[in-house]
Every structure is written in C-alpha cells, then in structure tokens.
Amino acid sequence: xxxxxxxIYKGKQSNVGSxxxxxxxxxxxxxxxxxxxxxxxxGIAEEFVMRVKVAEADDMASGxxxxxxxxxxxxxxxxxxxxxxxxxxDKSNATEYALRYVIKYDGDMGRLANHLEEVQxxxxxxIGNGLELIKDLGDATDVSGxxxxxxxxxxxxxxxxxxxxxSDVDIRSAHPYWAFPYSDVSVVHNGQITNYWxxxxxxxxxxxxxxSNCDSELLAVYxxxxxxxxxxxxxxxxxxxxxxxxxxxxxxxxxxxxxxAKDTMAAKPLVLYESTDLIAMASEEVAIRxxxxxxxxxxxxxxxxxxxxxx
Amino acid sequence: xxxVNDFDLKQMTQDERVKALGMTSExxxxxxxxxxxxxxxxxxxxYPWAPxxxxxxxxxxxxxxxxxxxxxxxIKKLMNEGYGTIVLKNPRGKHSLGVGILSKLNLIxxxxxxxxxxGLIDGPNVRITGRVGWSCxxxxxxxxxxxxxxxxxxxxxxxxxxxxxxxxxxxxRTGIDMKGGTILVGGDTGALSGFMMQRGRMVVCxxxxxxxxxxxxDGTIYVGGExxxxxxxxxxxxxxxxxxxxxxxxxxxxxxxPKNGVDHFNKIVAGKMLWNYDNxxxxxxxxxx
Numbered sequence: 001x002x003x004x005x006x007x008i009y010k011g012k013q014s015n016v017g018s019x020x021x022x023x024x025x026x027x028x029x030x031x032x033x034x035x036x037x038x039x040x041x042x043g044i045a046e047e048f049v050m051r052v053k054v055a056e057a058d059d060m061a062s063g064x065x066x067x068x069x070x071x072x073x074x075x076x077x078x079x080x081x082x083x084x085x086x087x088x089x090d091k092s093n094a095t096e097y098a099l100r101y102v103i104k105y106d107g108d109m110g111r112l113a114n115h116l117e118e119v120q121x122x123x124x125x126x127i128g129n130g131l132e133l134i135k136d137l138g139d140a141t142d143v144s145g146x147x148x149x150x151x152x153x154x155x156x157x158x159x160x161x162x163x164x165x166x167s168d169v170d171i172r173s174a175h176p177y178w179a180f181p182y183s184d185v186s187v188v189h190n191g192q193i194t195n196y197w198x199x200x201x202x203x204x205x206x207x208x209x210x211x212s213n214c215d216s217e218l219l220a221v222y223x224x225x226x227x228x229x230x231x232x233x234x235x236x237x238x239x240x241x242x243x244x245x246x247x248x249x250x251x252x253x254x255x256x257x258x259x260x261a262k263d264t265m266a267a268k269p270l271v272l273y274e275s276t277d278l279i280a281m282a283s284e285e286v287a288i289r290x291x292x293x294x295x296x297x298x299x300x301x302x303x304x305x306x307x308x309x310x311x
Numbered sequence: 312x313x314x315v316n317d318f319d320l321k322q323m324t325q326d327e328r329v330k331a332l333g334m335t336s337e338x339x340x341x342x343x344x345x346x347x348x349x350x351x352x353x354x355x356x357x358y359p360w361a362p363x364x365x366x367x368x369x370x371x372x373x374x375x376x377x378x379x380x381x382x383x384x385x386i387k388k389l390m391n392e393g394y395g396t397i398v399l400k401n402p403r404g405k406h407s408l409g410v411g412i413l414s415k416l417n418l419i420x421x422x423x424x425x426x427x428x429x430g431l432i433d434g435p436n437v438r439i440t441g442r443v444g445w446s447c448x449x450x451x452x453x454x455x456x457x458x459x460x461x462x463x464x465x466x467x468x469x470x471x472x473x474x475x476x477x478x479x480x481x482x483x484r485t486g487i488d489m490k491g492g493t494i495l496v497g498g499d500t501g502a503l504s505g506f507m508m509q510r511g512r513m514v515v516c517x518x519x520x521x522x523x524x525x526x527x528x529d530g531t532i533y534v535g536g537e538x539x540x541x542x543x544x545x546x547x548x549x550x551x552x553x554x555x556x557x558x559x560x561x562x563x564x565x566x567x568x569p570k571n572g573v574d575h576f577n578k579i580v581a582g583k584m585l586w587n588y589d590n591x592x593x594x595x596x597x598x599x600x
Binding site: 264265266267269271284285286287288289293295297298299300302303 | 403404405406422423424425426440441442444445460461463464479480481482483484501502503520521
C-alpha cells in the first residue's frame, strides 16, 4: 500500500505545510514506515534551497563516534561548496543528520550534486528555488514536527506515507524523490513498477544515477530525463503510461505545476477535489476531508488519466 | 405501480401475478440466468436473531469524534434498542461505515464515506448524501443502497442481491465478480466494469470504459452511452421488450430514467466461448451453482 497526497492553490499561498501534515496523518494507516513532503513556495530569485542528509536515521545508534563522523562529513560538504564557488547564504540543521542550505550558485547543478555525493553517507535530497523536500522515518506529525513544517506557507505540495514493500525502511527509500539534478521537480508514487530493472538500466545507460533500489525512484529519474529533453510535464506523464509497466498512480510537482498520472488498469486509487482556487488529491477521501470539513464533491480519475494544474 | 388486492391476485395466472407485483420471470441468457420469483414468498429473509426495529423510531449519531468501529457498534446497539431509522452525521470519509447490518433498517448517512462502506449487508435501506470510496456495498446480499454523488472503484464488488444505486459516476471495475442483484449508475463507469461477472444486472446510463464485461460468465450489462471497448468474451445482444420494460421500471423507481428513454441502450452479455456452465451435466451444475 502507501498513501500519496497533493494540493495546489491557484494564484495564492496558504499554510501548505500544516495542510499536507493533516492529509498525510490521515493516511498513516496506508504506510507507517516513513513520511515525506515536497512543498513549494515562491522562493527568492537566484537562491536555491538544498536539502542534504549525511547519514541514515539508524546510523545514529551506531555509537558516539558517529557525531565526530557527521562533523567530518559536513565540513567536507562545506569545503566542496566553497571549491565550486557556491555562496552559502544560510545553513541550519533540521536534525542531527539532515541539513538545509540556502545557496547562490549559477553553475552546473548536476555536477555540483554529484561532487557533493562523493562525501561518504551524503545524499542530496533536493535542490530547488521554491522546493523544500523533507523525508524521514515516522508518521506525518513526527516528521513535520521535527523539521518545523507546520508553519510553512506556499503554493503547492505533494507528500507520501510509505509502507515498504520493494526496498528497505530508510530515508534513502522514502518519498518524495527529487528528479536529480533538475531543480524543483519531485515525485511521489503509489504502486509497483514491473519493468523497473529494464527501465533503470535504460536510464543508467543514458547517464542517470540511482541512489536506492526503490522502484519509485525510476519515476523521478524518468521525469527528469524527459524534462531535460524539453518535454512538457503533461507529455512526460502521458508517455509514462505507455512506457512504464505495472500498477501505479503518481504525482509530480514542479516549481509552478502539479501533475498526476494513473496506469492503464486504474488499480491504484486517487480521489480528486477541484474548486476555483484549490485542487486537492489523495489516495483516500479521508485525507481530503482532513482539511475540508464542509461537504464537497470529489471523484476518482479513470485509467490512463493525466492531469496537470498550474499554481 | 398500481395497488393490487388479494382477490385480483388469486384470479391471475402466475405470469400476470408476478408482473402485477412488479416482479418478473425471465430468461436473460442461458439456463444459468433463469430467475424465477415466487409471488407468495416473503421478499426479505429475516435472520432469527435480527432485532425488531421500528422505522418510526428515529435517532442520530454524530460520528465526528468516533472511530469506524465505534460507529458500527453504536448502530448495532441502537438497532437492539428498536431504532429503525438512524441518521449518521459527519462521516468525513471514514472507512467501513455501516458494514455487516443483517436486518431491516433505514440508515441515512449525511456526507461521504471512505472504503468498504455498507459492505456485507443483508436487508437495510441506505441513503448516502455524499460520495463513497472504493468497494461500496461489497458482498451485499439484499436491501437498497442509494448514493447521491459519485462512487470509487470496485463499486458493488461481488454483490449477490439488492439494489446498489449511484446517481453520479463510478470508478473502475464496477460490479467485478458480481453474483446477483442490480447495480445502477447514473453517470459513467471506468475500465473493466463487470469483470468476471457471474449473475445479476448492471445498468450504466452514461459511458463505459475499456474492457467492459471482460471474462464475464453470465449476467447482463446495459449501457446508455458509449462503450470504449468490450472485454474478452463480452458480446452485444438484442435489447428485447422485456429488457426495456425492466430498465424503464427500475430506472423510474430511482428517478434515473433518461429523458430519451431506454431504447438506445446497448445490452452486453457473455459470449460463453470462455466460460460456459450451461452445458454441464446436472450433477456438475449442482456443484457449481
């Protein structure tokens, strides 16, 4: 199972962090292993937020030596940023092993991210102008509280509650996945991709990197590949239904768009609510009801349905 | 339906009697679909342990702060106290509300429910003013369920009897594995509706998605709109006067009769090239049925 949720406001900002937390907490029964958020604000021109983790949550139980090791890894990251001419505007610890940098950089983002991931244990969770991507073990309230998400105001967001079926219970396998190395693109997925290894090898042959063995990561890499070729998000979603096998419903968010795609069998659920200023969607109605207590009209998208909304 | 008194009924033939009572004896497709109703039999079977409820005794449950289990236990408790009309407020998409009700009851749910709403029921009349999630009415045996808005996928999965009605549109795999009863849909239905259907009737006033009636054993599907594609072994059949009469009566009953009537409906049945239990020996048939 697994639960996915998303919302997007048209032309305005709202307390997206708090609302996404309520929606994902309502989906806890679909996946208690980990929770993740990709939330978007308008951002500041020419500045990027980089989310990076330098260890897995379980590593913190490996002994006192881990703290010195984390310091070493973080120093190394700072050093690489400096070497690449990155200006660090702000740096803060979300948790002992997860950091948030605000940077100014006009170079090759993919090259920078690759360089940073040479540091042992380091994984870039996201880089974006408007994107804040956080994910960790635990339920929605735990993760949101630990990363201070409740006060986040933004335009849109997607999220995921994970029941691990295809890979380990760790942050690496948690959703959302950032569409490395393209800023501000993230993906959440509910389902199983049956041609994962074929598609993964195809993507790797094209030069893309994978950080986990989770089949959902393929959708992020696949989307990134298509967007890098200049394909529109809607076209990428449509093409994925033809090329990716299995049962899936997935959401993709970019800096100003939110899209959804459903497989040919419509085997994975999604409930949609659309109003003039808000679109909300989730694996189950109960998540939408968590933020909209009034009586509303909702519906299920059909098989092979693709939709894209603009913020 | 005009009222009929006992004297008139006794003067009628069996065929006239069942027609006058709104019931019907018909052979839709093949011998395994032969349905015969006995006008003298009680329409609703009552379990010996079923509570004796009074429809005029009405109460409300505010489920806002309750779990699904607590709501269902409260319904049973109220039924044992004789309440025959229960209004459930603030369901807010909760799952499994109203499941396992095995006796007569008027249940009105004001709002929307989540997965598996009113599944495994045998007898109650349910009206839901909102939308329902996946698998509403799954395995229902008898009674009526009327949904005012849309419904999710696997609507009426494996139902055996009763009327399951959605005024709006429903998701995919509607009536999958249905073994009896009637499913009525006012709007559209998604892919693979009627998949492995074995008995019963499904009526879709709008459009149907791809692979309609895929691998169906028996039963009948009526579609008023366009059919994207038929599934394996699902075939068109002639819409008879009996079909039209039944469709008109059933859709009128729920205020869903299209303005242009039912003459344009397509009738889909099993081609029986894939599964066919009509040709079994009587002893084998007994095991199957």
